[in-house]
Amino acid sequence: MLNLRPVEKQTGLEWLPWAGLNLHRNPFGELTSEERSELAVVEVDDWLEMLRKPMCAVQFIGACGRGKTTRMLKLRSRLPESSYTYIPEDLPCPPIELGNPVLIDEAQRLPRAARRRVFTSGCSLVIATHRNLERVLRKHGYRVITEHVGAGNGPHLVLESLNRRIEASRLGKGPVPTLSLGDAKALVKEFGSDIRSMENKLYVLFQECLEVGKDGKV
Amino acid sequence: MAKCDLVVELDEPDRVYHSEETVQGKVHVDVDSDVKCSGLVISCGWKTHGRGNVAMGKADEETVFSGVWTGGNTYQYRFSLPAASWPPTYHGKMLSIDHYIEARAKIPWAFDPKAATPFMVEANGVPDVVASATRHAHAKTRIPKFAGGVIIAVFVGAQLFFMGAIGVAIMLLISTVAFTLWFIRRFLPRYLLGQPDAFLESDTLTRGSEVAGEFVTTTRKTVNITAIRAVLRATEVCISGHGSNKKTHRKVVYESKQELQPNVTLQAGQESRCPFSFQLPEDAACSVSLDDNSLIWTVDLRVDIPRWPDWTKSIPLFIVPADFRNGGVQLASGSGSMSSVHHEGSTTDDETVVNQGESETAELGELTFAETVDQLWAVRSDRDRVEMVVEAVIGISFEITAKIERRLLYAGDQDPHVYADGYAVWAIYPNPGLPLVLYVPHELGDEFEQIGRGVWTGKGVVVGWDSLHGRLQIKLDSTL
Numbered sequence: 001m002l003n004l005r006p007v008e009k010q011t012g013l014e015w016l017p018w019a020g021l022n023l024h025r026n027p028f029g030e031l032t033s034e035e036r037s038e039l040a041v042v043e044v045d046d047w048l049e050m051l052r053k054p055m056c057a058v059q060f061i062g063a064c065g066r067g068k069t070t071r072m073l074k075l076r077s078r079l080p081e082s083s084y085t086y087i088p089e090d091l092p093c094p095p096i097e098l099g100n101p102v103l104i105d106e107a108q109r110l111p112r113a114a115r116r117r118v119f120t121s122g123c124s125l126v127i128a129t130h131r132n133l134e135r136v137l138r139k140h141g142y143r144v145i146t147e148h149v150g151a152g153n154g155p156h157l158v159l160e161s162l163n164r165r166i167e168a169s170r171l172g173k174g175p176v177p178t179l180s181l182g183d184a185k186a187l188v189k190e191f192g193s194d195i196r197s198m199e200n201k202l203y204v205l206f207q208e209c210l211e212v213g214k215d216g217k218v
Numbered sequence: 219m220a221k222c223d224l225v226v227e228l229d230e231p232d233r234v235y236h237s238e239e240t241v242q243g244k245v246h247v248d249v250d251s252d253v254k255c256s257g258l259v260i261s262c263g264w265k266t267h268g269r270g271n272v273a274m275g276k277a278d279e280e281t282v283f284s285g286v287w288t289g290g291n292t293y294q295y296r297f298s299l300p301a302a303s304w305p306p307t308y309h310g311k312m313l314s315i316d317h318y319i320e321a322r323a324k325i326p327w328a329f330d331p332k333a334a335t336p337f338m339v340e341a342n343g344v345p346d347v348v349a350s351a352t353r354h355a356h357a358k359t360r361i362p363k364f365a366g367g368v369i370i371a372v373f374v375g376a377q378l379f380f381m382g383a384i385g386v387a388i389m390l391l392i393s394t395v396a397f398t399l400w401f402i403r404r405f406l407p408r409y410l411l412g413q414p415d416a417f418l419e420s421d422t423l424t425r426g427s428e429v430a431g432e433f434v435t436t437t438r439k440t441v442n443i444t445a446i447r448a449v450l451r452a453t454e455v456c457i458s459g460h461g462s463n464k465k466t467h468r469k470v471v472y473e474s475k476q477e478l479q480p481n482v483t484l485q486a487g488q489e490s491r492c493p494f495s496f497q498l499p500e501d502a503a504c505s506v507s508l509d510d511n512s513l514i515w516t517v518d519l520r521v522d523i524p525r526w527p528d529w530t531k532s533i534p535l536f537i538v539p540a541d542f543r544n545g546g547v548q549l550a551s552g553s554g555s556m557s558s559v560h561h562e563g564s565t566t567d568d569e570t571v572v573n574q575g576e577s578e579t580a581e582l583g584e585l586t587f588a589e590t591v592d593q594l595w596a597v598r599s600d601r602d603r604v605e606m607v608v609e610a611v612i613g614i615s616f617e618i619t620a621k622i623e624r625r626l627l628y629a630g631d632q633d634p635h636v637y638a639d640g641y642a643v644w645a646i647y648p649n650p651g652l653p654l655v656l657y658v659p660h661e662l663g664d665e666f667e668q669i670g671r672g673v674w675t676g677k678g679v680v681v682g683w684d685s686l687h688g689r690l691q692i693k694l695d696s697t698l
Contacts, residue, residue: 012231016316016336017309024336025267025314030458032272038329064463083624089461094686095642096628106461114628121627196463203269207311 013171017210022176026210027169028162028203037073039168041161044074047126050145051079051101057125057142059107061132062149065196068128071149072103075126082126101126107133153193159184161195162202220289221250224321224333226260231335235317237303237342238277244296245282245321245333251289257324258283262299262317264339269312269467270456270511277302305506306341306539312469313454313511341504341539407521407529411484412437416519416531424540426500431533433478433492433519440486444522446478450496450535451518452503457510471513472502498537505536587616587647590680594690595650601685608683608690618678618692620645620654622671635681635693644689648673653689657681662694 013019018026031039047058060068076084083099087109096102096114101124104110108131110118118125119140127133134144162179170176191197228243235241245260261279266272282295301317308315320334374389381388408414414435423429433446452472458465474496484490496517506513515535522528590611597603622645629642636642639660646653656678658666666674678692 012228013336015232015338017314024316024334029268030271032274086460093628093630095626095630095633095644097644098625098627102627109461117628123627211311 016171018169019171021206021209022171022174023166023169024171025169026203026206027166028199028206031165033073034077035168036070037077039161039164040067040070040074041157041164042067042071042074044071044078047075047145047147048078051075051124051126053143054124055122055142056101056145057127057137058145058147059126059133059137060128060147060149061130063130063194065194066150066153067195068149069105071147072105072126072128076103098123100124104128106130150193153188153195155181155184155188158188158195158198162187162198165199220253221248222253222255222287222323222325222331223248224323224331226319226321226333226335228319228335228337231337234338234340235301236340238300240298241301241319241337242296242298243319243335244294247287247293247295247323249287249289249291249293253287253289253323253325254285255287255323256284256326257281258295258321259324260295260297260299260319260321262301262319264302264305264315264317266313266315266508266511268310268314268454268456268511269458271458271460271509273508273511275302301337301339304341304344305508306504307338308503308506308513310454310469310471310503310513312456312467313513315506315508315511344504344538402527406527407523410437410441410523410526411435411521411529414521414529414531416517416533418517418533418535421534422536422538423498424538425498425502425504427498429496429498429517429535431494431517433494433521434489435484436489437484437486441484442524443479443482443484444524445480446482446492447520447522448476448478448494448496449518449520450474450498450515452513452515452537455512455514472499502537504539585611585614587618590616591647591650591652591690595652598652598688605683605685608680611680612682613679615677615679616692617675618654618656618694619648619673619675620656620692621648621673622666622669625666635691645674653687655684655687655689655691657691657693659694 016024018024050056050058060071062068072084076082079099079101081100082103083097084103084105085094085096086105087093087107089106089109093109093111093114096104096118098121102118102121103126104118105128107127107129115136119137119142122141125137125142132146134146137144159179159181162184166176166178187198187201191201223246225246225248226243227246228241230242241262245258247258259279259281261276263274263276265274278299280297280299282297283293287293297319299319305315307317316336317339318334318336320332322330322332324330412435414433416431416433418429418431420430429450431448433448450473451470454467454469454471456467458467476494476496478492478494482490482492494517502515503513505515515537517533517535519531519533520528521530590607593607594604597607622643624644626642626644629636633642635657637657637659640658640663643656643658643666644653645656656674662676676694678694680690681693682691683689684691
């Protein structure tokens with residue numbers, strides 16, 4: 001049960017609605033790409049090593065909300081020479097920048113012409129996709145490393161990931177609300193590996209706590 | 219790893235700052251071992267938080283230190299930065315807007331430590347570029363209609379082409395459903411009510427003022443009506459995610475209902491008028507439109523007709539802050555639209571741009587690329603004005619200076635300017651940093667390869683504006 005016990009508000013910041021929880025915002029609202037990358041609980045060192053080799057492609061496969069884009073953003077933050085392109089569903093394919101490596105999100109949506117240009121470029125690739133593109137990549141001479149995203153989203157990872165988000169919304173020194181391992185287990189039981197749905201639920205819980213002025217457990 | 223803690227302390231944390239007033243305070247830096255900092259940057263800006271994709275803006279920033287911090291010491295740096303003029307601080311349910319002073323220490327080869335403290339901002343007025351953007355946001359219903367038309371056309375075409383008679387049957391079924399909906403929702407209420415309409419005396423108002431309007435109709439025959447209802451509403455509309463993950467969240471945060479005329483009879487052939495009026499709350503939130511985050515005010519009317527489909531109309535309303543210096547926002551007579559909001563004694567940016575356009579035409583031969591860039595930079599937040607300036611310089615050849623950013627692997631589906639065997643390059647004008655896209659012919663390929671990320675100078679013709687990425691499109695020609 002999530003404990004949202006109020007704390008003493010910082011002097012001068014009483015006007016801020018979240019100050020009672022020692023936060024400056026709802027921790028489970030949308031984040032910028034930079035924040036998502038900073039807060040990601042994911043190890044990328046192995047992939048960074050692999051991507052140093054030529055003609056290497058790393059693909060992340062998984063359903064929505066499991067962490068594909070988060071991995072891409074984390075890699076992007078560690079690779080200053082990389083380029084990142086998101087392929088939208090219902091709009092024309094945007095320009096794809098040359099980079100080392102080239103990161104493409106929702107790569108299954110690449111139109112034929114763009115896919116040919118990218119896969120024949122010889123650049124190292126990192127792709128997030130719902131469909132396995134390993135065969136096509138191999139055909140173009142790539143060595144492919146496939147990561148199935150979501151399988152590792154157990155209670156411990158969920159706990160660390162969600163508590164990091166709360167910590168990132170901290171207003172000042174002192175305690176902030178935290179999730180327990182029990183909370184994380186309950187969330188995993190309800191939502192499986194879908195972290196985005198967990199965040200949505202927590203957004204509503206935090207907002208309700210603020211709106212009705214509840215002090216205690218949600 | 220060395221500890222480097224930052225704390226932002228404001229001199230007046232509970233003060234309400236007005237547009238562009240100076241925010242003062244100090245940043246404390248606490249390090250436990252020697253830390254090399256390539257820049258302690260203190261910035262003043264705003265950010266949305268909540269359900270929608272984050273929108274943010276920066277008013278100003280300053281670098282107050284660079285060098286080495288010695289371990290075990292605490293340092294203090296004073297700052298004095300102007301607050302942004304827009305948007306005002308707002309705390310809602312799905313959307314909140316806060317202004318922050320943020321301190322960030324740039325540490326080579328490590329995550330940059332940072333700290334931020336919020337402060338409150340009350341806007342004095344709506345900057346013209348913002349008013350224009352808000353107007354666009356409220357008028358965007360045309361785009362989905364157009365997009366919907368295109369999607370329907372493609373769907374119909376595909377059905378007919380691939381499925382033959384079955385496709386025709388499906389299309390007939392869909393058309394029948396669509397027609398029935400239109401007939402029930404649009405045609406029937408109008409058929410009974412004649413020419414129903416509703417309007418507001420002014421659609422741009424300040425907090426605490428009166429929203430006055432009227433419902434007018436002349437019916438063909440005498441009609442009994444259960445009620446005419448008007449609702450003043452403020453709705454937060456936030457969009458989260460992109461593409462297939464895109465989701466629109468709506469939350470009504472203010473609602474005031476009025477039953478204007480219960481059980482009224484509208485006489486045939488007579489004009490019936492039903493005025494309404496609401497008092498806006500003194501603390502009403504301003505209308506805002508910040509990318510994927512909006513607060514929209516509307517007056518929604520419903521004519522409840524017994525045993526007949528109701529007539530409805532939603533009228534957008536723009537709530538703007540009162541200018542505390544001039545004692546009120548000035549509204550132009552007539553339409554009262556957002557574009558006409560300006561302060562006493564000032565010239566609107568619209569007028570400025572038109573004048574600039576005229577002088578450009580007069581002195582076309584002397585116009586330089588630097589001047590063009592300056593003009594675009596000055597109006598870059600307003601798409602209409604950017605397009606106006608670009609329109610005026612399309613086809614003109616300039617001596618271009620551009621700092622190369624990156625070559626494109628693929629220039630997009632709908633880019634007609636790319637040379638068949640050439641490529642597109644993203645670049646930036648050195649100062650101000652206006653983004654450019656250069657279309658490079660094959661014969662200049664080697665030259666660009668050698669430049670890398672350096673500065674390129676040569677001839678190019680302006681061919682348009684990439685509104686998606688905010689870049690001026692320039693076609694290079696080795697023969698120029």
